[in-house]
Amino acid sequence: MAKSGQHGGNVIQMAQEHGLKPEQVIDFSANINPLGMPHSVKQAIIEQLDCVEHYPDIDYLKLHQAIAAHHQMPVQQVIAGNGATELIFLWANHIKPKKALLVEPSFAEYRRALARVDCEIVQFNLRESEQFALTPKLLDALDTSLDALFLCTPNNPTGLMPDHNILLAIVARCHALDIALFIDESFIDFMGNTPSLVAQLADYPNLAILRSLTKFYAMPGLRLGYLLSSNEALLGQMRELREPWTINALAALAGEVLFSDTQFVKNTLHWLEQEQTFVWQELSQLSGITMYRPSANYLFFKHLEPNSQLQAQMMKHGILIRSCANYPTLNQQFYRIAIKSRAANIQLISALKEVLHHG
Ligand SMILES: Cc1ncc(COP(=O)(O)O)c(C=O)c1O
Incomplete structure (x- = not known):
């Protein structure tokens, strides 16, 4: 725990x-949106509260379609989870990296998910003397001994967004070195039109992008997040092996309606x-x-x-x-x-x- x-x-x-x-x-x-959960989502939940009397769709098709439509991606490249947290653990459990690089300080659950699969963790420390900015030095820390890299963009707790060109160089280098790259964009919705790495997914199957819906949509108690990747085989395996119904019916309903608001x-x-x-x-x-x-x-x-x-x-x-x-x-x-x-x-x-x- x-x-x-x-x-x-x-x-x-x-x-x-x-x-x-x-x-x-x-x-x-x-860090939860103080505007509270969207009225449209509350309304949908109140009107459809009875849906909890049934099991949710085991494939959460409507939910996955809503996320896929939002990102204009094929539905096979989307997997929703009981909060973004579930997907950090699910992904680590499927990639089973032997050695991973963590940039610190960052979100604590990457380390816990990697510890569960007995992964050796190498640490790349952001420096106070560089104002905790992610610099191109990270590129030098990448080598073929690594199986995975976790990055949080914008980073939690520093609140800093790495330069987009550095991120693009990291994506390309991880691809060249066959490093599975996990990018956590759980707070990027708060950054308006800031470019995300979603546009890179189609070209880089080693890339997975995590989004949380609990912060922006103020529903940490409801739990909903999703992972995007063009590695359809990986997502297929994750769907196949996970426990059934981890997303409750109300959270799934919220995800079906919130992108329209x-x-x-x-x-x-x-x-x-x-x-x-x-x-x-x-x-x-x-x-x-x-x-x-x-x-x-x-x-x-x-x-x-x-x-x-x-x-x-x-x-x-x-x-x-x-x-x-x-x-x-x-x-x-x-x-x-x-x-x-x-x-x-x-x-x-x-x-x-x-x-x-x-x-
Ligand atoms: C960077 C980051 N990623 C993921 C999560 C998990 O979010 P969720 O509530 O969707 O599980 C958090 C929660 O604090 C977070 O800070």
Whole structure:
């Protein structure tokens, strides 16, 4: 089991530890769209609630067709999962890499999925001295001894999106070296028109792209994600061997309707454009922290106090921020915060100012 402190969103336990009720805490530790689940999805679920009285379609055909149509891809190149997380484990379990390269810091579940298949893990560390940017140095770290590479774009927790040309060079090099490349684009929907690597799928069967629908569509409790790859044989095997019905009927229904809600996408991007700028402008002025410019719906920063207790101090203001102390290569000075509604962001900013003695 994942340890409770390993991810954000751990409001109940954190509230308890600080003598608060969960409803007294504003959660900035999980990066979920504050607009909430689209009304169109809620409506569909309410109207079709009775669908839970039946088993879902074991092939989830309508769901896969909706995802395939959204990306204009053949349906055989799509596999949906119970959250993106299920697909990280499923993919690792099918590729069974003997040796994989992980870029750190990044999302913790890649390492756990690889550990399950006894994979040797080699670490490529992003450097604070290079502002945690992914540089072409990664290309030099790729060689034929590797079977797999995981990349998170934009990266979690740093919030940084690698340069597209570097990503294209990595895709080509992994192909040439026969390295299975897993690209996690779970937060890319928050980046509007930023180019994804989906366009490369047709030419590179070694490439798999992961998307989560739980963050952008604010449904982490419902669970839905998908993986795209032109390696139809691999996806066929994954379908064949996985447990049946891992996606519940309501999550499948949500996935069938959510791509039609283009207004929700516009509203989300509009909110984020405003709030990303607002929070960045306010926080980047503060002394005592180093902020990294965000590309998605969360910000990463360093508290310049070696014995930082910022998470506990912010909890005194009823604000839960994500400590990044448990990421390889990071320590208790690094934090991640979600971008939320204007009202919540104002509370965060004023609490942070007070804690950092600016208020
Ligand atoms: C980078 C990244 N990928 C995948 C996931 C898993 O998302 P899901 O809720 O769809 O399982 C997360 C969740 O935090 C994440 O941060």
